[in-house]
Amino acid sequence: MEFKLNIGPHGTDDRVVPLKEDVLYDVIIIGGGPAALTAAVYCMRKGVSTGLVTMDFGGQLSDTSTVENYMGYSYITGVDLASKFREQVQQFEIAVVEGKKADSIEDGREKKLRLEDGSVFSARTLIITTGKSWRRLGVPGEAELTGKGVAYCAICDAPLFAGKRVVVVGGGNSGIESAIDLAKIAEHVTIIQFLAELTADKILVDAFSAFTNTTVMYEHEVVEIKGELRVESVMVKNRATGAVSELDAQGIFIEIGLIPNNALVKGLLELNEFGEINVDCACRTSLPGIFAAGDVSSVPFKQIIIAAGEGAKAALSACEYVLREP
Ligand SMILES: Cc1cc2nc3c(=O)[nH]c(=O)nc-3n(C[C@H](O)[C@H](O)[C@H](O)COP(=O)(O)OP(=O)(O)OC[C@H]3O[C@@H](n4cnc5c(N)ncnc54)[C@H](O)[C@@H]3O)c2cc1C
Missing domain, CATH: 3.50.50.60 (FAD/NAD(P)-binding domain)
Incomplete structure (x- = not known):
């Protein structure tokens, strides 16, 4: 007898497809950390067409040795938690660009997302979850010797x-x-x-x-x-x-802290004094149809469980927007 793996929302197969330039997606999520990956699962389960653009899967989880405060796991490594998040996303037929940086956004009824390689993707809504990065000193020798001490x-x-x-x-x-x-x-x-x-x-x-x-x-x-x-x-x-x-x-x-990855939206969205994207309690930003979640947003406290929860909230807000706005 031949057994087949159970594919679909409860299976383990990788069903990811490439993001296409000639498609208008309902939602495109930018980022690959806990906020983005949770938003992706929520969007896919809502049945809206969804794209994900990220430089990597895991975000800061990849720099975290152990996590002892994410519910459901009393102890898990950051890398293992990131791969569990990724597996859960890959069970859906989500359109993904991995390993590329989103460079700029053109607002309008259709939002245009331009990547660093010049490709342009379109969506009715965007969810920005670009998180935070290590703060640099900005002194001579730092950039040249990064990775060399x-x-x-x-x-x-x-x-x-x-x-x-x-x-x-x-x-x-x-x-x-x-x-x-x-x-x-x-x-x-x-x-x-x-x-x-x-x-x-x-x-x-x-x-x-x-x-x-x-x-x-x-x-x-x-x-x-x-x-x-x-x-x-x-x-x-x-x-x-x-x-x-x-x-x-x-x-x-x-080790002088982290700064929000806001370059993509600087001059486009309202930021707070720390450079974080101002959001309301439904993850709405200063522009209709653009939502933000996780560490890049003004939500207080930067934690995995908070980023994941905010990602879920941003996804539901984006789905509601898609449904209501003709
Ligand atoms: C060392 C360390 C230990 C931590 N330990 C814990 C802990 O034990 N428990 C806990 O709850 N929290 C911990 N945290 C905090 C937690 O990791 C963060 O709150 C969480 O990862 C934030 O998730 P996020 O999705 O908002 O952003 P991030 O995890 O920062 O992910 C951002 C993602 O966006 C991508 N991205 C950024 N810019 C672009 C762009 N222009 N185009 C495309 N992609 C882009 C990045 O590549 C990344 O995938 C720790 C953080 C660090 C640094």
Whole structure:
């Protein structure tokens, strides 16, 4: 007897199809994190024609070691949760462009979404879920040496710096968490803190204080990262005296927070003081037919479960718009 896999909304097959330029979709979702993938499932289950444009599947989940606060899983790795989200989306015949960046939007009754490669897709509604990215220092050497000793995610890259001298920029929660991970394996960790004190939670500062291979340089800032092929040293400036000194280091982790990926909608949608897209309680933005959800939006608290919930809400709002607007 021949058995067939159960395809469709409850199966495991990949039914994804390419997004087409000559089709007017009901909804196009931009992003591939928890907000986007949840929105995709909701749109497909509502039966509207749906496209998804994303640079990757997973978003920040790919930088997250373990997740212990997403309901249904008391413990799951970020990568595993991302692949579960992806599998759930792929059970539907959704139209996808993966690995490309959405570049600009032309508003109108039909929204035009232009990608960086020049292709243009059309939809009656858009859901923006472009999330957040690591904030850069913007100093000489940073861009050139990224991936060559300049890193942003200790969870991902700390093991590469075992036995090395490392600088961590930032004394907030992410900086101290990274410093703790690194202090376990690196020869020495120097924290460069802009302010006169660490701003991380006390429990983290206490845990960090237990290490003896660490230094904190308060009221300092990084002014340059030096190295030929890889990071060799970091130039830091004392903000009180202006004195510049050179630290011997083979790695630098920049842990100064995340910024919203708003380039796609800057000048088009209303943003708040943090550069997040202003949304109302139904994920509506300042333009009719354009919705936003997750970390790129002004919704308070940036968490997976919140991004997923907002993605669901944005999808239902977009579907309602499609139904009501002729
Ligand atoms: C290190 C770390 C650990 C975390 N740990 C937890 C945790 O334990 N629990 C928890 O609840 N939350 C945690 N978070 C927060 C959580 O990951 C985020 O709140 C969540 O991922 C936000 O989802 P999102 O879909 O809004 O955006 P993101 O996850 O940022 O996804 C954005 C997506 O949009 C895509 N994109 C961006 N711009 C474009 C463009 N122009 N064109 C096409 N695609 C684009 C990106 O490639 C990405 O796929 C953590 C975050 C980090 C960084």
